[in-house]
Amino acid sequence: MGAHAVDIDKHVRVYILVFAALMVLTIVTVAVSYLHLSVPAAIGVALVIATVKGSLVACYFMHLVSEKKLIYAVLLLTVLFFVVLLFVPFFTVADGIEVRA
Amino acid sequence: MEIPYTVSTRQDTGLTNGKIGIWLFLASEVMLFGALFASYILLRTGAPEWPRGASILNVPLATFNTVVLISSSVTMVMAWASLMRNRFGAFRGYMGATVLLGGVFLVVKYFEYSAKFHHELYPRTNTFLAIYFTLTGLHMLHVMGGMAVNAWFWGPGAKLWKTNPQWFTNRVENSGLFWHFVDLVWIFLFPVLYLL
Numbered sequence: 001m002g003a004h005a006v007d008i009d010k011h012v013r014v015y016i017l018v019f020a021a022l023m024v025l026t027i028v029t030v031a032v033s034y035l036h037l038s039v040p041a042a043i044g045v046a047l048v049i050a051t052v053k054g055s056l057v058a059c060y061f062m063h064l065v066s067e068k069k070l071i072y073a074v075l076l077l078t079v080l081f082f083v084v085l086l087f088v089p090f091f092t093v094a095d096g097i098e099v100r101a
Numbered sequence: 102m103e104i105p106y107t108v109s110t111r112q113d114t115g116l117t118n119g120k121i122g123i124w125l126f127l128a129s130e131v132m133l134f135g136a137l138f139a140s141y142i143l144l145r146t147g148a149p150e151w152p153r154g155a156s157i158l159n160v161p162l163a164t165f166n167t168v169v170l171i172s173s174s175v176t177m178v179m180a181w182a183s184l185m186r187n188r189f190g191a192f193r194g195y196m197g198a199t200v201l202l203g204g205v206f207l208v209v210k211y212f213e214y215s216a217k218f219h220h221e222l223y224p225r226t227n228t229f230l231a232i233y234f235t236l237t238g239l240h241m242l243h244v245m246g247g248m249a250v251n252a253w254f255w256g257p258g259a260k261l262w263k264t265n266p267q268w269f270t271n272r273v274e275n276s277g278l279f280w281h282f283v284d285l286v287w288i289f290l291f292p293v294l295y296l297l
Contacts (some may be wrong), residue, residue: 010187015182019175023168030164033155033296046292053288061178061281068115071124078128085135089143 018060025053108268117231123275127282134286135238139292141232152229154295157222159213163295166209167287173202174284177251177277182272189262192273196255199280203248210241233294240290243283250276 029049037045059065064075106118116122146150154160180195217223217230224234254273261269 008182012179012182015175015178019171022171026164026167026171029292029296030160033160033292039297043297045287046296050289050292054285057174057281057285057288061174061284062278069113070116072127074121074124082131082135085139086142087131087148088139092143092147101153 014060018056021056022053025049104239107271108265113296117271119275120278123278127278130282134236134239137232137236138289138293141236144228144232148228150293152227154229154233154297157229158233158295160295161207162213163207163291164290166206167291169206169209170284170287173206174281176202177280181270181273181277184262184266184273187266190260193255193259198272200248200252202256203244203251206244207241207248210237216222236290236294240283240286247276247280247283251280 029046032045032049033042036042064071104118106116108117110117176195176198180192180199183189183191183195222230224231254269254276258272259269261272
């Protein structure tokens with residue numbers, strides 16, 4: 001087995017800490033939604049919290065903190081394409097065609 | 102034909118073939134959900150008005166489901182850690198809990214959906230509900246798929262532990278990667294659909 005039992009014990013302690021952090025952040029994101037912030041502020045806060053939670057899951061549960069180079073390369077390419085994909089809708093704004101109801 | 106490098110790692114990649122395979126699959130999944138998130142942005146920015154999720158959807162139920170899915174991610178990683186520690190009994194417990202928590206998520210989702218249908222709220226009702234049902238429906242299918250694989254490893258698939266424990270541990274790690282991804286998607290779906 002790749003890791004020794006002692007290493008795994010250390011991992012398990014980290015999993016418990018990450019679990020606690022995810023729970024706290026879930027409560028925070030719901031609590032913030034009851035503050036009725038302006039829409040842009042609410043979107044900003046919610047996305048920041050979700051990104052932190054998602055990163056915790058990816059880094060620790062999916063072991064991305066210590067992965068092989070090839071997987072980072074695959075994910076770098078994925079992130080690149082994902083960002084392009086998310087920006088595709090903005091071209092509908094940038095093309096200058098006005099949409100009137 | 103046997104798949105090579107399921108137990109030992111390839112020298113050039115430093116990975117088992119199963120692991121690089123599941124990560125490539127997850128990369129394609131990012132694009133699948135990414136396309137739908139992009140559609141959500143397009144629909145929302147193009148709509149004259151957009152409801153706050155909380156005015157239509159049940160936030161307490163979804164919060165509960167978020168806790169359920171995050172907990173199932175923890176039990177999943179603990180199932181793998183148990184195999185790494187050579188504790189098969191603990192693995193069975195954690196894996197069983199993972200599958201059960203997935204079931205709890207689906208039951209809650211069933212009640213959420215039926216409440217919507219009961220109030221005559223369907224995908225065709227408005228654009229918000231259309232994208233809500235599409236995103237959560239696709240996510241639900243992923244939960245079902247993950248549960249099926251995990252249930253297999255909890256049950257008949259666990260026989261491999263007796264003959265090739267390392268191979269079995271690698272398989273559980275890979276099914277875990279998929280399960281954590283499903284959790285990760287929900288972490289973004291929850292605020293986007295329910296809280297904003």
